[in-house]
Amino acid sequence: MAQTFTKAMARNIFYGGSVFFFLLFLALTLDTNRTLPELDNRAAITEQVALGKRVWEENNCIGCHTLLGEGAYFAPELGNVYTRFGNSKEAIVGFIKSRPKDGIPGRRSMPQFNLSDEELEAIAEFLKYTSEINTAGWPPNTQG
Amino acid sequence: MQYKSQAVAKPYFIAAIGLFMAQILFGLVMGLQYVVGDFLFPEIPFNVARMVHTNLLIVWLLFGFMGAAYYLVPEEAERELQAPWLAIAMFWIFLIAGALTVLGYLLVPYAGLAEMTGNQYLPTMGREFLEQPTITKLGIVVVALAFLFNIGMTVLKGRKTVVSLVLLLGLLGLAVFFLFSFYNPENLVQDKYYWWWVVHLWVEGVWELILGSILAFVLIKTTGVDREVIEKWLYVIIAMTLITGIIGTGHHYYWIGTPEYWQWWGSIFSAMEPIPFFMMTVFAFNMVNRRRRNHPNKAAILWALGTAVMAFLGAGVWGFLHTLSPVNYYTHGTQITAAHGHLAFYGAYVMIVLAIISYAMPMLRGREAANSERSQVLEMWSFWLMTVSMVFITLFLTGAGILQVFLQRYSENPQPFMAVQEKIVLFYWLREIAGLVFLIGLICYVTSFFVGSRDAEVKIGSAATSPA
Numbered sequence: 001m002a003q004t005f006t007k008a009m010a011r012n013i014f015y016g017g018s019v020f021f022f023l024l025f026l027a028l029t030l031d032t033n034r035t036l037p038e039l040d041n042r043a044a045i046t047e048q049v050a051l052g053k054r055v056w057e058e059n060n061c062i063g064c065h066t067l068l069g070e071g072a073y074f075a076p077e078l079g080n081v082y083t084r085f086g087n088s089k090e091a092i093v094g095f096i097k098s099r100p101k102d103g104i105p106g107r108r109s110m111p112q113f114n115l116s117d118e119e120l121e122a123i124a125e126f127l128k129y130t131s132e133i134n135t136a137g138w139p140p141n142t143q144g
Numbered sequence: 145m146q147y148k149s150q151a152v153a154k155p156y157f158i159a160a161i162g163l164f165m166a167q168i169l170f171g172l173v174m175g176l177q178y179v180v181g182d183f184l185f186p187e188i189p190f191n192v193a194r195m196v197h198t199n200l201l202i203v204w205l206l207f208g209f210m211g212a213a214y215y216l217v218p219e220e221a222e223r224e225l226q227a228p229w230l231a232i233a234m235f236w237i238f239l240i241a242g243a244l245t246v247l248g249y250l251l252v253p254y255a256g257l258a259e260m261t262g263n264q265y266l267p268t269m270g271r272e273f274l275e276q277p278t279i280t281k282l283g284i285v286v287v288a289l290a291f292l293f294n295i296g297m298t299v300l301k302g303r304k305t306v307v308s309l310v311l312l313l314g315l316l317g318l319a320v321f322f323l324f325s326f327y328n329p330e331n332l333v334q335d336k337y338y339w340w341w342v343v344h345l346w347v348e349g350v351w352e353l354i355l356g357s358i359l360a361f362v363l364i365k366t367t368g369v370d371r372e373v374i375e376k377w378l379y380v381i382i383a384m385t386l387i388t389g390i391i392g393t394g395h396h397y398y399w400i401g402t403p404e405y406w407q408w409w410g411s412i413f414s415a416m417e418p419i420p421f422f423m424m425t426v427f428a429f430n431m432v433n434r435r436r437r438n439h440p441n442k443a444a445i446l447w448a449l450g451t452a453v454m455a456f457l458g459a460g461v462w463g464f465l466h467t468l469s470p471v472n473y474y475t476h477g478t479q480i481t482a483a484h485g486h487l488a489f490y491g492a493y494v495m496i497v498l499a500i501i502s503y504a505m506p507m508l509r510g511r512e513a514a515n516s517e518r519s520q521v522l523e524m525w526s527f528w529l530m531t532v533s534m535v536f537i538t539l540f541l542t543g544a545g546i547l548q549v550f551l552q553r554y555s556e557n558p559q560p561f562m563a564v565q566e567k568i569v570l571f572y573w574l575r576e577i578a579g580l581v582f583l584i585g586l587i588c589y590v591t592s593f594f595v596g597s598r599d600a601e602v603k604i605g606s607a608a609t610s611p612a
Contacts, residue, residue, distance in 0.1 A: 007372060010379035011306075018386040025390045028409065032337070032402055040333035040401045050330040057270025057328075058258040063191025068400045069477030070336065071272055074178070074190045076561035077477060101186065108181030108562070111189050113255070130332060136407070138399035138473060143558045 039134040052126025055119045064110070066144075068135060074108065077144030082124075082131035084142050089124035096120060145507045147218040149225035154508045155235050156211030157501045161590065163204035163242075164494075168583055170197040175576040179569055188250065195249050195275045201489065202273065203242045208497030209318075209354055213295050213311060215504045216361045221302025226294050234290045241283045245276055267328055271339055274325045281325055288319040306375035307364070310382060311357035317350030333401035344393045347488075348417065348459075352385045355455070355496045356424070362448045362503050363428065367435035377427045384420035392417050398469045399476055407469035414467040418460030421492075428452035440514035440602040441506065443523040447499035450531060454491025462487050462538065474553050479545035479568075487538040490530075498589075505593070511601055518596030522588055529585025536578040544571035 036042070061067070064075040085091035096113065097120060103109035115123070145151070174193045177183045184193075218225050225231065248257045254270070261277035263269045268278045276284070292315060299308045324341040360378045364371055394410025397403075428449050439445065462484040466475040475481070502523065506515050514520065551564045559567075 005376075007306075007376040007379065010376045010383065014379045014383035014386070017383050018390070021387050021390045025393065028391075028394075028406075029337075032397075032406075033334075035403045036331075036333060036401070039403065040331060042331055045330055053330060053332065054264075054267060057267065058255045058263060060191045060195065060254040060270050060275060062270065062272045063194050063254075063275070064189075066477040067332075068336065070396075070400070071477070072191065072194050073477065073479055073482055074174075074194070103182045103185040106180065106182055108177070108190070108565075109185060111186055133333060133401040135399045135401055136404050138476065140474060140553045141558045143552050143560050 314353030451495035458487030516599035526589035
C-alpha cells in the first residue's frame with residue numbers, strides 16, 4: 001500500500017507532534033496562571049477557608065457531591081450552595097449539623113459527621129469562597 | 145511461553161481479576177443506593193462505596209498493565225526479565241498496601257483515616273480518585289519506580305521494539321503524572337487544574353499509549369501480520385492521541401474558574417479525540433482481516449476487536465457527546481458524565497486488560513497457545529454478557545442524564561437536584577438490573593478458567609495463505 005508513508009515518518013509525527021503540543025499546553029498553562037488572580041477569588045482565601053478545604057477533603061465530601069461540577073453525582077452541586085441557601089453560612093452550618101445519625105428511612109441521607117463548631121464555620125466559609133469563583137456563568141441556574 | 149520470567153505476570157493477572165470482582169460488587173451496592181437511599185446506611189455510606197469502587201478499578205487496571213508489561217516485554221526484548229524476584233516482591237507490597245487501604249476505607253471513618261495516616265503533614269486526600277492516604281500514594285510511587293526499573297532495564301538491554309518502547313513511554317508518563325497527586329494547593333482552582341494532570345493526562349493521554357501497545361502486541365501474535373505494518377499504525381494512532389488529547393485537557397477547564405479561552409481550545413481539540421479511537425478500530429479489523437494464520441485463541445481476538453470498538457464508542461462517541469463547551473454547559477457533572485465514564489473505562493481499559501489476560505493466561509498455565517473449546521465458548525459468552533450489559537448501563541445512565549439536564553437545567557422552571565433524582569428513578573432501576581447481568585457475565589468469565597481444563601486445546605492449522 002502506501003509505501004510513501006514510512007514508519008520513520010509516523011514516528012517523527014508522533015515525537016514531533018507530542019512535543020509541540022505539550023509545549024503549547026505548558027504555554028497555555030503559564031498564561032492561565034497569569035490570568036487566574038482575576039478569576040479564582042484568591043483574595044478570599046483566609047486560614048479559615050484553608051481549614052474549610054481540609055474539612056471538605058478529610059470527610060470525602062466529593063464522594064457524593066460535585067463541586068464546580070466535579071465529583072460524584074449522588075448529591076447536589078455545592079459550588080453554588082451558598083447562593084442557593086440565600087447567601088447564608090448559618091443555613092449551611094445548620095444543614096450539616098442537623099443530619100440524623102441513622103439516616104432517613106428509604107431515602108438518601110447525608111451522614112452525621114460530628115464536626116466541631118470551628119470546622120462547621122470553616123466549611124461554610126470555604127463554600128462561600130467557592131461560590132465567588134468566576135466560573136464563566138456556570139451552573140446555568142441556582143439549582144446547580 | 146518463551147521466557148521463564150514471564151511467569152511473574154500470572155499473580156498480577158489473578159489479583160486483577162479478583163479485585164475486578166470486588167469492584168463490581170461495590171458498583172452494585174452503589175447502584176442500589178441510588179434507588180434505595182438508606183441501603184447499608186450508615187455502615188457503608190455512598191461515598192465510601194464509591195471510593196472503593198473507583199479505587200479498586202484503578203488498582204486492578206494497574207495490576208493488569210503491570211502483568212501485561214511483565215508478560216510481553218521479555219518476549220519483545222528477547223531476554224529474561226531484569227529481576228523477577230523484584231516483580232514478585234512488588235506484587236505483594238502493592239497487593240497488601242491496596243488491601244489495607246480498602247479496609248481502611250471500610251472500617252474507619254474517612255476523617256479518622258486521614259488523622260491516622262498523618263494527612264495534615266502533606267494533605268493529598270479527599271480528592272476524587274485520589275482518596276488514598278498520602279502514605280499509600282508514596283507506596284504507589286515506590287512500586288512504580290521498582291516496576292519501571294525492572295521493565296526499563298529489560299528493554300534497554302534487549303531488543304528494542306516499537307511495542308515495548310511505546311509501552312515504556314506510557315508507563316513512564318503514568319508514573320510522572322501521578323506525582324501531581326502530591327500537589328494540593330489551598331487555592332481550589334489551582335488544585336483542580338493540576339488534579340486533571342493526573343486524571344486526564346492518564347486516561348486520555350499516556351494510558352492510551354499502554355492500550356495501543358498491548359493491542360499491537362496481541363495483534364502481532366494472533367494475526368501474524370508483519371510487525372512493520374502494525375508498528376506504523378501504532379505510531380500514527382498514538383501520535384493522534386497526544387496531538388488531540390494534550391490540549392484536549394481543556395475540556396475540563398470550562399467551568400472551574402479558568403480563563404474562558406479554554407472553551408475554544410478544549411472544544412476544538414477534544415472534538416478530535418475520537419479520531420485515534422476510530423483509527424484503532426479500523427486498525428484492529430484490518431489486521432484481523434489480513435491475518436496470515438488462524439490463531440486458536442479465538443477469545444483473545446474477540447477481546448482485542450471488542451476493545452477497539454467499545455473504546456471508540458465509550459471514549460470517542462460518548463465523549464464527543466458532551467465535550468463541546470455549549471453542550472457541556474448543561475451536561476457538566478450529570479449522569480451523562482457517569483454514562484461516558486462507564487463505557488469509556490470498560491471499552492478502553494477493562495477490555496484491553498482482559499484481552500492480554502485472555503491471550504497470555506493459557507500459556508502461563510502451561511498450555512501451548514489456547515484454552516479448550518468449552519472454556520473459550522464460556523469466555524466468549526462472558527464477553528457478550530458484560531459488553532452488552534455495559535452498553536445498557538450506559539444507555540440507561542444517558543437517559544437519566546438527559547432527563548436530569550432537562551428538568552434541572554434546561555426547562556423553564558428548573559427543579560431542585562433531589563426532586564429530579566426521584567423523577568428519574570426508573571432509569572436507575574434499569575441500570576441496576578443491567579449491572580446484575582454484568583455480574584453474571586463476570587461470573588461466567590471467572591468460571592471459564594475452571595471449565596474444560598482437562599480437555600484438549602483448540603487447534604487450528606495455518607490459514608490459507610493465498611494472497612487474496
